[in-house]
Every structure is written in C-alpha cells, then in structure tokens.
Amino acid sequence: MTEKKEDPIIITITGPDGSEKDYVQDTVIPFAGKEFAVLVSIPEKAEEEEEPDIILARIDRDEDGEPVYVPPTDEEYDAVADIYDAM
Template sequence: MTDKKEDPIIITITGPDGDERDYVQDTVIPFAGKEFAVLVSIPEKEDSEEEPDIILARIDRDENGEAVYLPPTDEEYDAVADIYDAM
C-alpha cells in the first residue's frame, strides 16, 4: 500500500503595501460552518533563518467553486486561533 501525499497548496498574498508573499497552506480548521486556512510564509531565500509568518484566512468559494482566501472577522480570528493553539 502506498501513501499518496497531496501536493502543497501555495497561496500568494498581497500585503497592504502591495508586496506579494507566498504562503503554504498548513492546515484547514472548520469553525461555524466555514473553513479557515492556517498559512505559513515560504522563505524568500532557501537558506533563510527568519521566522515564518503565520496567518489565518477564511476560505470562501467563488461562482466557479474555486477557493478564495479572505481575512476573517475579529471574532472568527480569535475563535480559530484558540482552536489552532489547542492543537
């Protein structure tokens, strides 16, 4: 029996200053009928020792069923962060 690993999901996030950064989806947490992705930044340089950024994003679906990553509300963020911390 062979374990099939899923390909990592890479998301490009544009920050408030217009800079783009790539994140890998670490895990998905269900909460209140919605899904929330824990996204971990990918270092820009392979040998970088910088601490990764970790962000939470709500996963919505567009009219084609494609995933759209949006900022959670403050209440969603607090609840999902608590769930993640308890994992």
C-alpha cells in the same frame, strides 16, 4: 501500502503596500460551518532562517466554486486561533 502525499497548496498574498508573499497552506480548520486556512510564509531564499509568518484566512468560494482566501472577522480569528493553539 504507502500514503499518497498531496501537493502543497501555495497562496500568494498581496500586502497593504502592494508587495506579494507566498504562503503554504498548513492546515484547514472547520469552524461555524466555514473553513479557515492556516498559512505559513515561505522564505524567499532557502538558506534564510527567519521565523515564518503565520496567518489565518477564511476560505470562501467564488461563483465557479474556486477557493478565495479572505481575512476572517475578529471573532472568527479569535475562535480559530484558540482551536489552532489547542492542536
């Protein structure tokens, strides 16, 4: 029996300058009763070989239960980064 592979989750992040960049959700790490997504940048052109950006985002839920990706606190970031590095 083959495993069914889930479709990748693509998140568009708007930077401080208003530019948008797409990220793919690599993994979700539970910590302190919350979930944190490790997001890896998607190159704009397939032939680009630049080092991907990796960011952490806390996954909150809006009133409809839909995921909302928000920056973690400094303490959350440090703890989740340590967990990710140990993986």
